[in-house]
Amino acid sequence: MPVTAVTDLPVVELFSSIQGEGPLVGCRQVFLRLAGCNLDCAYCDTDFQPSKCARIETQPxxxxxxxxxxxxxxxRLLAHLSxxxxxxxxxxxxxxLTGGEPLLHAEALKAWLPQLSTLFPIQLETNGTLPQALQLVIDQVEWVVMDIKLESQTGEPTPWAQHGEFLRVAVKRSCCVKLVVGPGTxxxxxxxxxxxxxxxxxDSEVFLQPCTVAGQCSxxxxxxxxxxxxxAEQGVRVRVVPQTHCFLAVL
Ligand code: SF4
Structure with a gap:
């Protein structure tokens, strides 16, 4: 059996594109999508299954x-990004850093992020359910964009306790919350x-993100x-940002 180093990662894809959601919308980013997820959201359209090969964009x-x-x-990834x-x-x-749920690989990320973050500041996109894993990497990320998973959209009970604990760790960095909403919210x-x-x-801002259905805001x-x-009545800053990359037809 091959030996897997603690820094080896199951990667779905690496590519360069325009961020279409959240606080850094419009910024050009490198996207590193890791395999695996601990949730099963009804609206999920992300391919996060582990596969034999990762697809790696040749040039941005x-x-x-x-x-x-x-x-x-x-x-190997670091050399490509360098x-x-x-x-x-x-x-x-x-x-x-996205998924799936990237914090499933927190041990490997803890070892690797110190080097990676010398090339690019890191934005962590996460479902906000693994607070202990976040503790391992929080000092290496600049931005935490976490979901609060609403039952009306995911079809599963909202993990309120995990989300609360996660928020209390995430506030060490720049943190915001994404709420995916739709007609049933x-x-x-x-x-x-x-x-x-x-x-x-x-101090965290909430981003209301309407579901995209057939290329249209739902x-x-x-x-x-x-x-x-x-x-806003609850005393929270809130912006409405739909998924802009769908309209731009970029990855
Ligand atoms: S947390 Fe994200 S990747 Fe995982 S099932 Fe839900 S939408 Fe899909």
Whole structure:
């Protein structure tokens, strides 16, 4: 059996694109998507299954890919990203560490992020349910973008206790909360989510993200205006940002 180093990672893909969601919307980022997830959200359209090979973009934005066998050695990924940085030192704002749920690999990330973060500041995109894993890497990330998973959208009970504990760790860095909302969202769960943020991470901003269905925003502006006001009433800053990369037709 091959020996897997603690820094080896099961990678789905590595590519360069425009961030379409959240606080860094519009920024050019490197996206590193890791395999595996601990949740099963009804709306999930992300391919996070572990596979034999990871697809690695050859040049930023080229949409041409190499296929490297998993798990990937961190040194190999680092060498590839160092080349990107050397060729276009001002192109990327940051690196988005995403999934799946990247914190499933917190031990490997803890070993690897000190080197990676010398190339790009790290934005962690997470489902906000693994607070102990976050503790391992929190000092190496600049931004934490965490979901509060609303039952109306995921089809599973919202893990309120884990989200609260997660927020209390995430506040060590720049932290914000994404709420994916859709036609079935209830006002009571929006209020509960806003109060959880207010009570555990009062400086964090909430991003209301309407579900995208068939390339269109699933909610009209009138209901989004109401929900934004409802969250603001709880004393929480709130922005409405749909998934812009869908309209741009980029990865
Ligand atoms: S947490 Fe994210 S990746 Fe995991 S199932 Fe839910 S939407 Fe998909």
């Amino acid at each position: 934005g080229s949409e041409q890919f190499l296929y490297w066998e998993n798990p990937l050695e961190s040194t 080349t990107w940085k050397h060729q276009q030192p001002h192109l990327h704002h940051s690196l988005s 209830s006002e009571s769960e929006l209020v509960q989510a806003a109060q959880l943020v207010r009570d555990n991470a009062p 909610l009209n502006g009138r209901i989004l205006l109401q929900w934004q006001a409802l969250i």
